[in-house]
Amino acid sequence: MESPEFFRDPYPLLAALRERGPVQQVRSGPHGATWLVTGWAEARTALAEPRLSKDTTRYFADKPSKRNLAPAVSATMLATDPPDHTRLRRLAVKAFTPAAVARLEPRVAEIADGLLDRMADGGDSADLVEDFAVPLPIEVIGDLLGVPREDRPALRRWSNDLFAAGAPDSIDAASHAISDYMTELIAKKRAEGTGADLLTELIAARDEGDRLSEFELVSLAVLLVVAGHETTTNLIGNGALALLRDDALRTRLRQDPALIPDAVEELLRYDSPITTATFRYAAEPLTLGGAEIAAGDVVLVSPGAANRDPARFPDPDTVTPGRSAGHLSFGHGPHHCLGAPLARLEARIAFRALLTRFPGLRLAVPPGELPWRHTRLMRGLSHLPVTWSAQV
Numbered sequence: 371m372e373s374p375e376f377f378r379d380p381y382p383l384l385a386a387l388r389e390r391g392p393v394q395q396v397r398s399g400p401h402g403a404t405w406l407v408t409g410w411a412e413a414r415t416a417l418a419e420p421r422l423s424k425d426t427t428r429y430f431a432d433k434p435s436k437r438n439l440a441p442a443v444s445a446t447m448l449a450t451d452p453p454d455h456t457r458l459r460r461l462a463v464k465a466f467t468p469a470a471v472a473r474l475e476p477r478v479a480e481i482a483d484g485l486l487d488r489m490a491d492g493g494d495s496a497d498l499v500e501d502f503a504v505p506l507p508i509e510v511i512g513d514l515l516g517v518p519r520e521d522r523p524a525l526r527r528w529s530n531d532l533f534a535a536g537a538p539d540s541i542d543a544a545s546h547a548i549s550d551y552m553t554e555l556i557a558k559k560r561a562e563g564t565g566a567d568l569l570t571e572l573i574a575a576r577d578e579g580d581r582l583s584e585f586e587l588v589s590l591a592v593l594l595v596v597a598g599h600e601t602t603t604n605l606i607g608n609g610a611l612a613l614l615r616d617d618a619l620r621t622r623l624r625q626d627p628a629l630i631p632d633a634v635e636e637l638l639r640y641d642s643p644i645t646t647a648t649f650r651y652a653a654e655p656l657t658l659g660g661a662e663i664a665a666g667d668v669v670l671v672s673p674g675a676a677n678r679d680p681a682r683f684p685d686p687d688t689v690t691p692g693r694s695a696g697h698l699s700f701g702h703g704p705h706h707c708l709g710a711p712l713a714r715l716e717a718r719i720a721f722r723a724l725l726t727r728f729p730g731l732r733l734a735v736p737p738g739e740l741p742w743r744h745t746r747l748m749r750g751l752s753h754l755p756v757t758w759s760a761q762v
């Protein structure tokens with residue numbers, strides 16, 4: 371699962387594993403087995419199963435580790451169980467309701483248009499990842515949290531490093547850098563006290579109600595930056611690639627933009643930004659998809675594999691908007707992605723603007739030559755070279 375072929379196209383291997391059974395042991399070791407859940411029904415069950423814990427601090431407590439991850443990065447709400455999880459999530463949830471997110475629409479559209487203006491001014495070719503899919507979510511989450519513009523490139527670098535495969539030292543270093551940065555930014559915003567942004571609101575919620583420790587506040591800020599940006603970049607990048615490979619769908623969406631929300635759901639299903647795995651471990655023994663999972667075993671749930679389970683989505687390797695209900699790209703259950711409404715909004719605006727502004731857009735290299743990022747959990751392109759002409 372770490373070969374260049376796997377990064378380029380993980381789906382044949384995931385399908386082969388699923389054909390052997392929906393829950394397969396992929397590793398054994400002195401600290402228990404690791405299982406990969408590839409069947410849709412089993413993945414959905416696992417994501418909401420209370421015996422499967424996300425509390426990584428507890429999991430790693432009795433294991434030898436050379437890792438030195440910053441606690442604010444390793445112990446976010448994503449890595450806690452109820453009741454802590456419920457309390458942490460409740461504080462952030464208000465900012466991400468569909469109504470709250472809908473208010474961001476004009477600003478997201480303005481950012482998308484600005485980036486596309488710059489692309490158009492640059493000639494007749496661009497890198498859709500570097501010039502569009504990367505900066506859009508960074509600018510959106512940066513604005514939302516009130517991160518100064520000049521600091522955003524560093525945030526991007528750190529969160530990129532956090533997901534790079536096979537570079538433990540730079541992952542650890544990035545985790546400390548981003549956590550130190552957020553600690554300082556919070557101190558600065560608290561001292562100023564005048565910001566009109568989500569971080570200032572969260573600081574006020576903490577200082578008034580004392581329902582959030584200082585550590586939890588830093589950790590929430592880090593999570594919002596990290597969870598919200600590479601994932602959305604990959605939705606826009608992977609989705610744009612699928613659209614560029616499907617002339618008929620591009621034409622349909624351009625003629626009827628009302629179909630774009632359904633297309634976004636199908637693009638999420640077809641090439642999930644988090645493809646291979648989300649982490650859980652068995653706090654108690656359980657049986658799942660016929661597998662006997664022991665307490666302490668790691669259970670990796672694969673949204674990418676589940677989304678292409680033919681038992682749920684017939685002919686799963688094709689892009690067919692309108693049949694994506696139940697895809698697991700945003701997870702399921704108590705940890706279901708908090709930022710899903712924002713990610714959906716960004717993708718809808720991004721694809722609509724791209725299709726309208728660049729009707730003659732096409733790939734500048736054959737799909738087989740595109741460079742995929744070497745990341746273990748995520749799936750995304752490092753570059754997407756495109757070119758365009760005035761004609762459709």
Ligand code: HEM
Nearest residue numbers: 447448597598601602605643648700701705707708709713
């Ligand atoms: C959780 C995917 C965008 C914030 C999750 C989970 C998934 C996911 C699969 C659950 C992981 C698990 O159960 O183990 C995605 C994808 C995105 C995206 C595919 C983009 C296309 C965002 C954005 C934000 C965000 C834009 C915020 C600005 C979060 C948070 C959690 C989360 C805070 C943790 C929720 C919890 O533990 O209760 N995301 N996400 N995500 N996501 Fe997203």
